[in-house]
Amino acid sequence: MTERVREILSWYRSENPGVLTNLARLLNHGRLAGTGKLVILPVDQGFEHGPARSFAPNPAGYDPRYHFELAIEAGCNAYAAPLGFLEAGAAEYAGEVPLILKLNNSDTLYTGADPCPAVTGSVDDALRLGCVAIGFTIYPGSAARNEMYGQLRALAEEAKRKGLAVVVWSYPRGSGLSKAGETAVDVVAYAAQIAAQLGAHLIKVKPPTNHIEQEAARKVYEKQRIPIETLADRVRHVVQSAFNGRRIVIFSGGEAKETGAILDEIRAIRDGGGFGSIIGRNSFQRPKQEALDFLRTVMDIYAGNIA
Amino acid sequence: MTERVREILSWYRSENPGVLTNLARLLNHGRLAGTGKLVILPVDQGFEHGPARSFAPNPAGYDPRYHFELAIEAGCNAYAAPLGFLEAGAAEYAGEVPLILKLNNSDTLYTGADPCPAVTGSVDDALRLGCVAIGFTIYPGSAARNEMYGQLRALAEEAKRKGLAVVVWSYPRGSGLSKAGETAVDVVAYAAQIAAQLGAHLIKVKPPTNHIEQEAARKVYEKQRIPIETLADRVRHVVQSAFNGRRIVIFSGGEAKETGAILDEIRAIRDGGGFGSIIGRNSFQRPKQEALDFLRTVMDIYAGNIA
């Protein structure tokens, strides 16, 4: 148990030892074990975007076993997926990588201005599948946000009682926001704060742009001269917004893109004090060896092994 | 216990032995026992379309006993129906054919753009009627989809705990889709993926057309050159979309049509690696002997006894 992990656990002292144990399992697994940094493999795109858009670029990914193996071989801290994907491998790969059960998911066969994911799993499912945490998505900015916050509240309360950690995907979206606003720095920081206030242990947000969505916020950013020029600045601000860095904030990789660009982003997240990345499409849509090389590079950046 | 059935059961290792036993019962019953292929008789049209539209073409079908006997004599793997139809024969025909209790159903006396079936039975009903599985319909594309997914989630969790298998009818429908989109290959593949992610053991979809509904999907199909020319191609893609063939996917017969056309469809499903068919109206709306001959031909195609 490293000093850093011990320090991180100290931020969650209201939680029972079961939650702390599962947070420790997350932090102490894989190539980044003990560093306080995390790289998580999430694969919910099959549900969110459909199978062809998700897996056709690297058809090995149609097979649920592929993602377990990718996470294990790359040395990720955890693998996060919806019920069906976890059920399809949790027995075979039991004990080989910490699992996070995504408890809600959206498909895109019906879309509306104010999306609300379906609840697709339970805390008891997470226990029977041997998970360390539940995952839950909220859409701040959606007219349906309160329904999501309410579902999260109940599930998080139950998960904590049963010793599971709570990971929240906080993705601003909906009729309350412009498209640019979804990744605006004020909005992403706000989304991180909401997730933290709802009791999340880990918070996943998107890398913020320097756009500012809310007029009331803009005045403060300007008056207080909050630095938001560089991505590292903005990451620092988002991490500060999540209880001054006393909640674990990780950043999504977003759409598949060119490797150099992603690695630059990773460096900025690291420089800004981000805790790590949750990288789905940029991992599993590449050929496996390429993905392993890529994920190792990402981990090396976070570990400080390379610049 | 054939090697093929053993292989299929190996895909469900997260489930308890009760679920595995009931999956084995489904796979080891009737003329296709042990082949890993299935032909199921579903009769929910009385509820879905009304009695005259369903049974007037072959009035013997008004009698609930008729369908038990048809499934038994034809050697189907299972008979699936709503509560009332099963209650009306489950004692007389106990132990003669595996039963699947459909737990939700839609009638067409009220229809809206975004349908949501009524929940019409319980997991405990399935136990007291001696069923091997529950059946549940979801309508991806409906504004009410999340309500259905949530109901399925709870019922599937309970069914699995009590040792029952879960069969999901995944029928895209609703205001999110065009009429052609309901059977578009991208949409059907997506519907199969959603059902699998929701934890279905068996998935029933409609045979897909070569229409592509979603623009974002079209780009991928074209870029990755996913073959969708023939029905066999499309079936192969749908089966791949259900966990790379590690979930049982069967295809509905759809509207009553000319026998030759159906048999061609069956051959394409077989050639594409589909696991079988669930054929309602094309079975019970014919005179019994004709239906028996027809179902045997279908089974012979799946068994590889005829081309």
Added chain:
Amino acid sequence: MTERVREILSWYRSENPGVLTNLARLLNHGRLAGTGKLVILPVDQGFEHGPARSFAPNPAGYDPRYHFELAIEAGCNAYAAPLGFLEAGAAEYAGEVPLILKLNNSDTLYTGADPCPAVTGSVDDALRLGCVAIGFTIYPGSAARNEMYGQLRALAEEAKRKGLAVVVWSYPRGSGLSKAGETAVDVVAYAAQIAAQLGAHLIKVKPPTNHIEQEAARKVYEKQRIPIETLADRVRHVVQSAFNGRRIVIFSGGEAKETGAILDEIRAIRDGGGFGSIIGRNSFQRPKQEALDFLRTVMDIYAGNIA
């Protein structure tokens, strides 16, 4: 125990002996005991239409005891009413007439296009009041139908487990239907099918007219030349639509009308193979002796004592 009653009970072999016993009690009480025919006195109009509209024509009916006595003296198979009316006489008349507790009711102080009755009693109420069955109304065609079906599902499951029979009033109504459609022969047949599929033991519908509401149905009625000219034809079709006559279907008397017209209707129901009538307003809104004479004539028609 007559052969006919034994035959009727044989249709319900999935049910426990408690349900069979209560069905037998219904079938073996009153002047029609043992014939397999039933005449039931229902008095829920006080709740449905208000007291003056219901009871002012024959003020004796304000008194709940009146209806028990009417049912007993007329030799009805059962008396059906909401909670309050049964509570007001169940002790005094205990054991004198089988009782059916109506578990939902609508009042008309608030009305909307898509009605949904209130649940006004429980299965345990039915047990403590000594009832043989619960009664429940569904409105196929209402936007709220699924709520009713879901309530019925849960109540029927409980009632059956506790040995009570289930009587469903299946009355098409709501924004999915035209006014004429509420009694259209296709719709009434469909309503009978829905009730049977939901697990009803007895089904109450309205006498159907020769109107056809649904275009898709019309094509079938014409193509299959389903006879619907006479009321007897239509009754025969509705009975067939309820599991080929293997569920007990009875017909409501509907609005108060001239006696001769009602008796002609009764004859047609008998000739079409209907199992009997449930006659409220046409019974209790007459002076008692007239009502007794009337009900005896109805029973004589069903018993075949008169043409």
Added chain:
Amino acid sequence: MTERVREILSWYRSENPGVLTNLARLLNHGRLAGTGKLVILPVDQGFEHGPARSFAPNPAGYDPRYHFELAIEAGCNAYAAPLGFLEAGAAEYAGEVPLILKLNNSDTLYTGADPCPAVTGSVDDALRLGCVAIGFTIYPGSAARNEMYGQLRALAEEAKRKGLAVVVWSYPRGSGLSKAGETAVDVVAYAAQIAAQLGAHLIKVKPPTNHIEQEAARKVYEKQRIPIETLADRVRHVVQSAFNGRRIVIFSGGEAKETGAILDEIRAIRDGGGFGSIIGRNSFQRPKQEALDFLRTVMDIYAGNIA
């Protein structure tokens, strides 16, 4: 479904279709499928007598997989064992042989004059392991009998509601009886009656001797000249005592003994109308091939293939 199985199922018409289905599964599995006769392999001796006394004579039996395979290869109707033994193979052998979970067991590290087994499994365990029935031992004659009868009552009620069959081992024992009385014909007949009255579907007793234990009974046996000379006579009397043959009564093999003697016993059970045997030690304590040959001979006797 043979006429004989249909006839046997008709004796249990108070049960729901789930129970009937599971009784049919028992009766329709293995080499005796459809004959109405049963040979069941029970292996609870490890718990009851200790491992060395049970398995040292044929050490392959230490392995829980051995007994599944023996039951499957011999074509037994079912395999019955305590929780641990079923858990250790129910997944691997799912669907290959009907399972009966023994819900109570006695060890012999503590013995008293009035034994009472421990409850060692639950009805929900039976569901999750895919069993067709629960098994339960009662010791009529023990001062603790009422505790066992009460446990059985509650478990049987739950099992039946959930669609499982109930098998009762009725073994007279305890301070109320002499040692010879445990197999006295009056006592065994009485034990069969008690099990039947407690709601057992299948009853297992020991082959009765011609000893009569109870004075009050002796007078009746003599006065009514009940034939008890031969084992066939006594088996006939015991079967008659279990509801005149309308409950399935099978006979235990008892202690390991010489093969010829056992086969004579089997012939007498067959001639007396017994429904079959439940043979543990005489099966699994032999080398496997010898056991298979032996069990096939037993089945041939019951099937009437040999004298």
Added chain:
Amino acid sequence: MTERVREILSWYRSENPGVLTNLARLLNHGRLAGTGKLVILPVDQGFEHGPARSFAPNPAGYDPRYHFELAIEAGCNAYAAPLGFLEAGAAEYAGEVPLILKLNNSDTLYTGADPCPAVTGSVDDALRLGCVAIGFTIYPGSAARNEMYGQLRALAEEAKRKGLAVVVWSYPRGSGLSKAGETAVDVVAYAAQIAAQLGAHLIKVKPPTNHIEQEAARKVYEKQRIPIETLADRVRHVVQSAFNGRRIVIFSGGEAKETGAILDEIRAIRDGGGFGSIIGRNSFQRPKQEALDFLRTVMDIYAGNIA
């Protein structure tokens, strides 16, 4: 994940992935990670024997933190203790060593001939404390054994459903046995069998002597010439008695004794195929460094690093 651990997990395929995950955590932690061997530190002597008898020889052990640190520093697979001891350190040492919550314990302020421990914790306690397993003691041979077996049955069912492993201390004791009988080879083998049949995943027994307690057993040991001369022979027999080695059996260290004698015992356990040791007093009653040296030697013996 080593092949050996994978093989061990394959013995538990009826269990859900949660149980498999926690078994893997036990097997993959500490110095013996991956070998399939285990050394566990149990500290329930404070409850069982009183504080002075337990901790005075090495007063550091009065402090609950001492035992966590001892288990962590020694590289034990797990630390097992009652509720209070775990509550007093589970937060501080979260994630550093797998924990087993002992759910029942006996004190010796009241003793009787037929002991029955008190239930002192719950499955939910185990979850909130982050444990991998529950622990439970049974005393075969006690007149109160059935009460313990029944408690274990219920707790084990709940633990498995919630993904926790089940460790059973099977310690023959009580008026059914002589003092020598408590460690007699026939009794210890029987105790292992009972625990396995009750559904234990890990079984803890005492090293057996060559005494044989039960006459009926003696005949079998002699007739079958079961080797019981050496401790290795007897360990082999006990492991065989636990489902032919398909359940994990570990051996207690027993009373504090001279180090050389213990190490000889460990070698015999290893040579007989035992899975490891659970060593309390011989660990924590020594000065810490001595205990660490001692435990490492024990682990080296099991790992095959030294003879």
